[in-house]
Each structure stands twice: as C-alpha cells, then as structure tokens.
Amino acid sequence: MKRSIEKMGLAALRRIDPEMAHGLALRALHTPFAALPGPVTSPRLTTRIAGLTLNNPVGLAAGFDKNATAIRPLVRAGFGFIEVGAATPLPQPGNPKPRLFRLTEDRAAINRFGFNNDGAEAIVRRLARAHRTIPVGLNLGANKDSANRAEDFARVLQMARGHIDFATVNVSSPNTEKLRDLQGPMALAALLDGVMQVRGNVPVFLKIAPDLTDQDLADIAKVAEDARISAIITTNTTLDRINLRSPHAKEAGGLSGAPLFEKSTHTLAKLHTLTDIPLIGVGGVSTARDAYSKIRAGASAVQLYTGLVYGGLSLAARIAQGLDVLLQQDGFGSVSEAVGTNTKDWL
Numbered sequence: 001m002k003r004s005i006e007k008m009g010l011a012a013l014r015r016i017d018p019e020m021a022h023g024l025a026l027r028a029l030h031t032p033f034a035a036l037p038g039p040v041t042s043p044r045l046t047t048r049i050a051g052l053t054l055n056n057p058v059g060l061a062a063g064f065d066k067n068a069t070a071i072r073p074l075v076r077a078g079f080g081f082i083e084v085g086a087a088t089p090l091p092q093p094g095n096p097k098p099r100l101f102r103l104t105e106d107r108a109a110i111n112r113f114g115f116n117n118d119g120a121e122a123i124v125r126r127l128a129r130a131h132r133t134i135p136v137g138l139n140l141g142a143n144k145d146s147a148n149r150a151e152d153f154a155r156v157l158q159m160a161r162g163h164i165d166f167a168t169v170n171v172s173s174p175n176t177e178k179l180r181d182l183q184g185p186m187a188l189a190a191l192l193d194g195v196m197q198v199r200g201n202v203p204v205f206l207k208i209a210p211d212l213t214d215q216d217l218a219d220i221a222k223v224a225e226d227a228r229i230s231a232i233i234t235t236n237t238t239l240d241r242i243n244l245r246s247p248h249a250k251e252a253g254g255l256s257g258a259p260l261f262e263k264s265t266h267t268l269a270k271l272h273t274l275t276d277i278p279l280i281g282v283g284g285v286s287t288a289r290d291a292y293s294k295i296r297a298g299a300s301a302v303q304l305y306t307g308l309v310y311g312g313l314s315l316a317a318r319i320a321q322g323l324d325v326l327l328q329q330d331g332f333g334s335v336s337e338a339v340g341t342n343t344k345d346w347l
Contacts, residue, residue, distance in 0.1 A: 002346035054080035078317030085139030091119030106292030269346030272298025288322025
C-alpha cells in the first residue's frame, strides 16, 4: 500500500520544479505516509567500515538532507548509514535559481547548488538532538568567499565532532569555484593535516571527483594514506556530458544519476588497485545489481541520492534486500568477501 502511495507521490513531484519537489519530499518524511521500514539487515549484509558497524552497506549520500532536518525518519528508512550536509562555517544561499535540473530521459540530474546550507552552527544543533540508531556523518564544506577554505573544513569538524560518527572532506564539488584545486597533492595534504588535528576520534572520509587522471588518483591515494584517511568516497558528480538525451543536458553543474555509473565505477576500480583504504562507491546506484557491481569492483559500501528521485525512499531497503539475495546466489557469506572480486573487468 505504501509503495503505491509512494509511486503516486513521485509522479506528482515530477510535475513541479525539482528544488521545490525536493523540499516537499523532505517534509513528507515526517508524515505517516513515508516508507520507513526500520533496520534492513542480515548476517551477510552487516558490514564494518572505518570502525563503524553498518546494518547493511547501502548509505544515503550527502546533499539529500543538506541541513540535517530529516535525520529521525532517515535513520528508519532502511539505510545502513546516512550522510548529511554539506555544512560550511557560515550560512550561505548558494548559487542563483534555477540550480537543479531533472533529466528524466536519462534518469539523471544536474545541480549547481553551490553549498547552500544553514551553516554549521544550526546544523550541529540538529545533529546534537538527533537519535543516531545508525552511523550518521557530516559532509564538510567551505564558504564560497572564505579567505582560507582549507581552514573552513577543520572549523566545521571541530564544531560537529561530538555529534557525528564520521566526517567527509568534500573537495570535489564542481559548483564552488576552484574548490577542486584542493585535490592537488600539496593542497590536499595541508588541508587533511588541519582536519586530522581536530578530528578527535571521528573517522575522516575523503570524497573525490570522477574527472581525474590516473596520476591524480595515484597522488590522492598516497596523500590519503599518509593522512590516515579512513575511507574514500568515489565519486562526486561529473562535468562530463556523455550521450544525454534530456533537453537540460547542457546546463552547467555536476551530473549525477545513471549516466555517471560507468565512469564512477571505473574510477573506483582503479583506486582499489592503488590503496587498501576502504572505498565507498557512489554514482548511478539505483538497483541492487548496481550496488553489487560497485562492491565487486572494489567498494566496501555504496551511497545513493539521485536514484531516490526516480525510485523513491523505499529504494534503499529494496536495494539492501536485493543485494542480500545476490550475495547468497554467488556464495558470498558477507559483503567483505565480495569486495574487489571483479575489479579487473572495470580497469
């Protein structure tokens, strides 16, 4: 019954402005009609990553709940972990609207939000009130007009570290000018050093772009290892526009969704050959088979966001349940047994 209601709701939301629809979807999570099955787990699905225990390896990517306003329902939506944010030290409005575009024909989206958020102080207050029954992480960002963007990441983490289970350094958004320059080895090493000094006991993840050369990946792997990063999220959105059919295909911003799947998974597989740091696969995950492919390419866990636009919030539980079946069919007793068993096919 709830799945039928969800499908009707999705159809209605797709008729209105994408950013407005997103806001309504967040508010709908607080109603009795939201698909909130509670924990989805099994001995096969239970996963350990960066010292955290996950009911299953299917996570919510940052950007869906930017301001941490829906943590209570999201932790009951079947995810194994969720990530909120990005949070910047000071509130900022982001880029002018329109800045979110639905590419229905491609099952994709383009956004150029520019780290719009309520600011770290407000977001941390909400995190402090949250009842975390699964790991909840915060995506760290930098203010657009900051005089020291590297310092911004450390400032946000210092404010939030007592109320989160992990933090993600996001230097891979394409929508803040020159932010991706911080992925260079010297700049990244300095940034991560500042973050690690204030992290306390919080595991720090690094989120990278898909638009990197092999040398870039090798450099990032080395810097991440030296910095003792706990996991690398692979990948953020892409600036590429490959074989898109939607009339919005040429909009500026980062492309996410189905067209990103192959590129992000290639990047994931390459990185898996370069480092033993656990990887979290993101980009185009909308089915259990997609999640399974990421895991076999080298991911210890996965995240999704754009897939929810087309599949609804119940997608998380359905992917986890389907993943359990796929692991069983291939004789894997756990997610960890399957990690990297098919990396070579993605190189």
